[in-house]
Amino acid sequence: MLELAAYGARRRFKGALALSIGLSAFSALYAAFFPSFQGTLDIEAYVEALPPVFVEAFGLRAFDTIEGFLATELYQFAWVILLGLYLAYSAASLIAGDVEDGRMDLLLALPVSRARIVGERYLSLVPGILVINVVVAAVTWVATRAIGYPIGTADLVIVHALSLPYLFACAAIGLALSVLADRASVAQRAAMAVVFGLFLLESLVSSTDYSWAGAVAPMRYFDPTAILVDGSYDLAGAAILTGATLALVAGSQWYFRRKDVN
Template identity: 50%
Template sequence: MFEVTRYEARRRARGTLGLTVGLGLFALLIIGVFPSIEASGVDFEAYIESLPEAFRASFGAEAFGTIEGFLAAEFYQFVWVLLFGLYMAYTAGGTVAGDVENGRLDLLLATPITRSRLLVEKYLSLLTPIVVLNLVVPLFVYGGTILVDESLSVVDLLAVHALSIPYLLVCTSIGLVLSVLLPRGDLAQRGGMAAVFLLFVLDSVTASTDYEVLGALSPTRYYDTTEILVETSYDIEGAIVLAVAAVALLGLARLRFRRADL
């Protein structure tokens, strides 16, 4: 059981390691800059208030003068929500379409394995970077705050990572759906990134407007790093919505893959 998952996870191990180290070091860099910003004496609250609502909504630019608000805006909202989400959609986009394109999928399906099981096991292998980064990167973040003599709630830090998992699963599922719909891996990968980015923008530009309800279509509506780190507010219902959406998209991909003419 789960032979495909183990094999695919091993294939992703090197990339996951590189990504983990890279984001961990970037987090340390971001944290290392904070003391100089804090000591600058700039009235960040007034500056943030002058920014467009769409910008503040996109990057959670609130309480920028605190380590929690700074991390939420400079690291989590930009790197974790946007870039990591794009990465997962991109990676998932090549999962099926890439194997179809290079003929590898025919070899896999020649073995005694059903299409449904193959798709689910490939999806499970995509959890590798999500799990590893959410276990390791918090250590970099918390260690960095100690080095600059700042305090950060461990519970809030763990919550911001735990609640990111359903969000990242949705991004992964979006990429997987496109991977079974599109004939080429590069198209599915670019399509996955475009879809996640457009949904991110949709939530941002509709915030505090008459069209705010449209932002409910975006997964970012249900995962707010600023609320978690600055306000210690955990949107459990939002996490449930994201988890259900991820499973529903996986089910859609599975249905399409079972009926696809390969």
């Protein structure tokens, strides 16, 4: 069982480790920069001068605290945007890449169902996502203590734990587009466009009368600033993201079972 998932996870391990190191370097750099940044600017005046949409999109609150600073610089930007885009892009090649290269014909010749192929291809992303979260959380915990501005351990653990449903949802969007397209490049571009488009949609409508439209955006249900600054945990949002992920994966399996693979 799960042989396809294990094989895919092994192939992706080096990439996940490299990404973990890169994001950890960003985290350590931001932490090292914070003490010199804290006393050099009138933070409140700086934030008030920014457009409200920008402030809302990047969760610019309590920017003069290590929690608010990392929530904006690391989690709102690197986690919500960059990592979400990367996972959607990566997942978009899971099925379309095999179809395009002809490897899917070999897989379909094996005694495995199409639904299992889709499901295990998606599961191959899970170990890498977990590795990234564990490594970056550990580095962030150490780095903030090294500079004398320790971030709360519980809040740090929870922000990474609650990021998992969000990241899995972004990957599920990529998977869905991967079964819809026959070319990996098309699916990858579409996945990045969809995830970034949803981020823009949520940013633009969140403070308007049309905020209901942003309910389709996974970013609405994961707010690092609320977790780190306010200690507020959106468990209902995590449940919604989990349900959406399961629905997207199940829908991808259903569609691929009926798709004519050429």
